[in-house]
Amino acid sequence: MTALAEGVAGAGGVAPPTPVRARRRRGGAWRLAVLVVIGLYFLVPFAAPVWFTVRDRGAGTFTGRYYAEIPGAPGFAEAFGRSLLLGVLTVVLVLALMVPTVVLVELRLPRLRTAVELLTLAPLVVPPIALVVGVRSVLAWAPDHFYGTPVGDAMFALQEPALPWILVLVYVVLALPFVYRALDAGVRNAGLATLTEAARNLGASWPRVLLTVVLPVLRTSVLNASFLTLALVLGEYTVAAILGFQTFPTWIVQVGGSKPQLSVAVSVLSLLVTWALLLLISALDRRRRTEESS
Amino acid sequence: MPFFLYVGVVLLLPIGVLAVEAFRSTDPTTFEESWSTDSIAAIPDGPYGRAYLGSLQLSAIAAVLGAALGLALAVAVLGARRGRLLRRLVLTASGVLANFGGVPLAFTFIATIGSNGVVTVLLTDLGLGLGGFSLYSMTGLALVYLYFLIPLMVLTITPALEALRPQWREASDNLGASGWQYWRHVGGPILLPPVLGATMLLFASSFAAYATAKALVGSSLPLVTLQIADALSSNVVVGSESIGKALALGMIVVVGLVMAFYAWVQRRTQRWLA
Secondary structure, three states: OHHHHHHHHHOHHHOOOOOOOOOOOOOHHHHHHHHHHHHHHHHHHHHHHHHHHHEEOOOOEEOOHHHHHOOOOOOHHHHHHHHHHHHHHHHHHHHHHHHHHHHHHHHOOHHHHHHHHHHHHHHHHOOHHHHHHHHHHHHOHHHHOOOOOHHHHHHHHHOOOOOOHHHHHHHHHHHHHHHHHHHHHHHHHHOHHHHHHHHHHOOOOHHHHHHHHHHHHOHHHHHHHHHHHHHHHHHOOHHHHHHOOOOHHHHHHHHHOOOHHHHHHHHHHHHHHHHHHHHHHHHHHHHHHHHHHO | OHHHHHHHHHHHHHHHHHHHHOOEEEOOOOOOEEEOOHHHHOOOOHHHHHHHHHHHHHHHHHHHHHHHHHHHHHHHHHOOOOOHHHHHHHHHHHHHHOOOOHHHHHHHHHHHHOOOOHHHHHHHHOOOOOOOOOOOOHHHHHHHHHHHHHHHHHHHHHHHHHOOOHHHHHHHHHOOOOHHHHHHHHHHHHHHHHHHHHHHHHHHHHHHOOHHHHHHHOOOOOOHHHHHHHHHHOOOOOOHHHHHHHHHHHHHHHHHHHHHHHHHHHHHHHHHHO
16 A cells, blocks of 8 residues: 555656556456465365364264363363463563563664564574474583582473473563564654653653653554464464473363364364454554554 | 573573584493584484475475465455455454464364364265375375465565556556566566565475474374474483484574575565565
């Protein structure tokens, strides 16, 4: 849309003010074919699992029992609760780390921007499974080199199976690219320099500026980043599985072997939750855009 | 800044340790550690070599297919008549689906065309069958990967398509060019770098995928990610841990090269589509 507007503006006074829209050509047929085929490909694996879980094949009737089974399934509450807690902790930690960083880079240390950008994008280059192999190697130092020292104890404490903080630490790294992109977009559009200068001139301290000026201005970006991070943590399997912790996704895989219907039902529900989170983000994005343009 | 400290400890340190320890090996009898390239040298052999080949093939096929279909979808949607609603729908859905890999994806496909899936049962009842297709094969895995690769392609290529100025098309029309000639001489060459770049991105994404493959096929297919997990969980073979590290290091190198190429292509793209 913007490119179109620029194109028209770029033509200057010479361009006739009317057309823009190119003449329609033939080719409706292939377009329809593409849309139908790809649409089917995306809709069928979405509808089939629902059918799979509400249809009782033996009796030929419909049933809701696979969904009713979920809350009471052994291990479900524990695994889901843990994933949710990990998600919340990750959101808090990643925001505490990144909001000050992004603001500081924007206002005081613009020469660090490239470094920060590269480092936040690095997790996209390192496959999670490779990262987790490295993390395992580091954790293996605890019994080998640090046994009985405070560092060693801290490393063991990170691996408490009930609440594995090490997962939070790794998830923060995995979330960096998304969080940085969301926050950076918000900061760039906010005119933060003026606002913070005004606040400082009125005598506000830096922590106060962060809490009462920066955070409210960035609220859509912060929400956006939080939802993305939460969705990421709720669906993360690789790191948890390799480090041997029980989270929601690893529980689904474990159950999948013995109770296919149950695992599919849980998958359908978890998809709906994730999609709701992500749709909320895009709704927020659209609201922000209309706010800016008005 | 705490940011650099954090990234240093949780991201760079593990990668550094990985890069160093991939060159250490443990003697099977004395358990003494020493420097060696044994683990790295083991990569091209036997199961590990096959795993790399399998992963590269799967990722290449899935990336090319995903890029072609995603491009077709993006072009179809952007050019559609009365397409604003359709376009918003497809872009929003892409944003959601591109982030949706992993375990639930595998299970939805198992419920659809797994051995007991809804579509499988339906086709068998109709007497058609799946014609030798199996979800638990490389082809099946590629089919599943496309579910998040196509939306990823739509998301990455849409900005480039939107930046194609209508004036270019009008100019070539006015000069008497056919649709084919426009794409052959104008649109195609401009779009080639971003399409290549996006394909690289798709490749890296399917190369690194583990959860979907694991939930779908266990460890029965030759894929690097599955081999790494196997090597780590095996307590029987001494030194398999070190093989796992070497394999993981290899993955970082492959993805790093691909992404470097992507960055280079991106810079070239800026020239026309800034």
